[in-house]
Amino acid sequence: MFKNRVLGLSLLALLMFMVSCKEENKKENTAAIKEEIDDIVLDTIVEPKIQKPVFKSLEGVADTTFVRLADYSDGFAYDLRYATKNNFLKEKVYDCGECYTRAKTVKALLKANEEFKKHGVKIKFYDCYRPNSVQYKMWKIVPNPQYVANPVKGSIHNKGGAVDITLVTLEGEEVKMPTDFDFFGKRAYHDNFDLPQEILDNRKLLKETMEKYGFWSTRTEWWHYNLKGASNDPIANFKWDCNEI
Structure with a gap:
């Protein structure tokens, strides 16, 4: 009976360890996915270019125009x-x-x-x-x-x-x-x-x-x-x- 109890506790500990590992892997995967998404977003953001106005030239324009x-x-x-x-x-x-x-x-x-x-x-x-x-x-x-x-x-x-x-x-x-x-x-x-x-x-x-x-x-x-x-x-x-x- 004692051996069965020890075996049960061992199995429970193993199960808890497996769950913990699964949660840790999930967190790591989530963090990795988030980081990947952030990289994609950063790659797709394009800084707006400020368009300088283009002005006409008076070269060749008659003075009286x-x-x-x-x-x-x-x-x-x-x-x-x-x-x-x-x-x-x-x-x-x-x-x-x-x-x-x-x-x-x-x-x-x-x-x-x-x-x-x-x-x-x-x-x-x-x-x-x-x-x-x-x-x-x-x-x-x-x-x-x-x-x-x-x-x-x-x-x-x-x-x-x-x-x-x-x-x-x-x-x-x-x-x-x-x-x-x-x-x-x-x-x-x-x-x-x-x-x-x-x-x-x-x-x-x-x-x-x-x-x-x-x-x-x-x-x-x-x-x-x-x-x-x-x-x-x-x-x-x-x-x-x-x-x-």
Whole structure:
């Protein structure tokens, strides 16, 4: 009887050992399978490639051709006010906001913007080329040559040689300037020096850099710049298609 009891305990111990081995093998197999699955997953994960935008070249483009600025650089900022009601007219006069201008103006703007970037800022646009038909809309709302150029004579904006701009940091933060865009008063004049030094420095940087690259300023509007020689270009009524933007 004693021998039978010992034999039974031995068999029970053997059985428990076999079960333990089976569980251990199961854990090992599970771990191996998990590791294999992880390897497969890692092998199939592909890091997304960041596609750099491809910009057009101005090489071979005639200086008087109208082009879309955003096709040549993503280094600018935009707040195209006349495509909104946030302007002195209190009316939206563009169907959609877009910055077109003549190729020669774009060339000068690209060079000026590279200079600005060295100072940690970049150009932000309030207005660029303006179709003559829009000039008529503006004249109808405010028929006063002190604020709106007579559309018969036309504005340099209508010729693709004028831009209304300010500066923002490379992250898009506003740089302090004398006034908001389209403020009509002495505070917006270039010869007004009764301003904080920071604002005077920002206005000076804008003016001197733009003049360095072929633009001239308007005494009463710190934001307005005309490309030299652009006043000789014809008035244009080229219109961009909002559906293609």
